[in-house]
Amino acid sequence: MKCKLLVLDVDGTLLNNAKEISKRTLVTLLKVQQTGIRIVLASGRPTHGLIPLAKQLELDHYDGFIIAYNGSQIISAKDGKVIFERHIDNELLPYLEKKAKKNNFGIFTYKDNRIITTAPEDEHIRHEAFINQMEVIHEKEFCAAIDFSPTQCVLVSDDKEALTDLEQHWKRRLNGTLDVFRSEDYFLEVVPCGIDKANSLATLLDILKIARNEIIAIGDGVCDVTMIQQAGTGIAMGNAQDSVKACADMITGSNEEDGVADAVEKMILTDIRPSTVSLDILNARSQHTLMGNLGIQYTYVSDGRVEATMPVDHRTRQPFGVLHGGASLALAETVAGMGSMLMCQPDDIVVGMQVSGNHISSAHEGDTVRAVATIIHQGRSSHVWNVDIFTSTNKLVSSVRVINSLMKKR
Structure with missing residues (x-):
């Protein structure tokens, strides 16, 4: 069954020994959230110590959660609301x-x-x-x-x-x-009494109406054992204690070897089937078009997902050196349109119906932005796409909704 929730321990799992999220792990976790999978940070740390990590992973944007104090508190990263809490008398x-x-x-x-x-x-x-x-x-x-x-x-x-x-x-x-x-x-x-990561995770699953076999949990410590056992797929880090490895479904690399990124790429991202269409062909066809003139380059295409880059330069910037919002919308419509064309029937044509965007932050001249389009509704006559646009450092610039209509050729 498709994974809907990815649960991560923090120290010894998400973080390396320098107490940092590696660049590879960060990019991988942002990518997995862009497919619609939510992330839960489950840790013995206090909430205050987890919020900066949640922000770095953009859990607020992707509707993730924090399980703090080894299960005593559950927080929605989206709005900071406490949705579960237990106290010592x-x-x-x-x-x-x-x-x-x-x-x-x-x-x-x-x-x-x-x-x-x-x-x-x-x-x-x-x-x-x-x-x-x-x-x-x-x-x-x-x-x-x-x-x-x-x-x-x-x-x-x-x-x-x-x-x-x-x-x-x-x-x-x-x-x-x-x-x-x-x-x-x-x-x-x-x-x-009764508080641990697994019990609080079970509470969250009830709230979200998610089944146990729809979650993947990764950890390294004794406090993670019940959580790993509860998950549909429980994964132990390479640096985990032997007792943790013994109860896991699989073992990944250590926290110094990007073990989380390895596991996510193998268990989740490999299920995203690449398109058989050549990127070279797609990019060649864009020459001498709006897409080519804006410097848009397709970098990844699959069934329900398209990625492309666009430079922030004299073609796409405003006079004062930041990315033009209109260029962002053009990029979003480009990737969503390509996604629909790759998924439609041979006798269908794709017509853009609506583009609406929220411009959240700026990208400056000299940067290259990346658009990630994921389909959120696939009907017989329409497709709805969410397109997130990021800077090269994975800062969210714009979030755009694109609606395409599918019409039969006459």
Whole structure:
């Protein structure tokens, strides 16, 4: 069954060891969203630390989602709306703080763009603040400072054995009240009972009316196991722990080898069938036409998808050096028209009926923009196309809707 949702863990999966999305992975994930597949970022990170990654991937434009705090919160990237959230009962916080003090552990939680903690100098907490771009707030009395119901609390220590002992004790003592797990050797995370990535993903699937066999999930850590098992296709990264690889349907490359891009290209993008029409022939036919005069070059054609580039130069710019909106619309109508011509019957002709565009940002002279046309309605007498136009750095310039009519030759 066709994939409708791609679920990605973040650290060790989406991000390389430099905590960056590689260029290849970024381009691949933008391309897969342009086919209509939505992306979900599922992470133990706080929401504040995931929003910049969601923006880089343009999840807001493609109606993606964020599962934060290992499942305690689900956010719509489109409008920032919280569509699911669970909290720790504040009455349990004194007990958590007491155990932290007794074992000489640090304890912290998240609030908006802040980390509230009893151990502000702890290197792991400071690193957590750094990668999530958050401020560290020191509070000697943890519970007294928490005037809200947290989605997650974390105990921190370099004493791995002591953390393991407390983890096992709490799994017996807090069963049915809170859930605990280790996301890192030095972190013991505490979340509301029944919260993990898989359960929150199941909630999202119910909301979206998407079946389990219509999702692909990729991860590397123990916290990803249930999510990988739940997915129609579960994929483990090459750098994943052996226990994660054992439960996966397939194993891809590591996060340093663009493993996410490899998996997406093999599992999703290879299903987009290239057209048998030669790009050289298409581009040759455009010479001495509007398309040729604007420098438009077809770069990819398939059943329901066409891509082309166009330079921002003296032919397509405005007097002050930015791409002319009319040139963007001409590019959009060109790729959508070609897409319909490749899909129509031999006795059909394609007539452009309507073009409407939203110009979102600018492209400057010297750049080359890329148009991606995907069909969103294929009827017997009409085709509706969505055309997104990007700069060379994958910034969205325009989003255009094109309607073509199919008419029989007379």
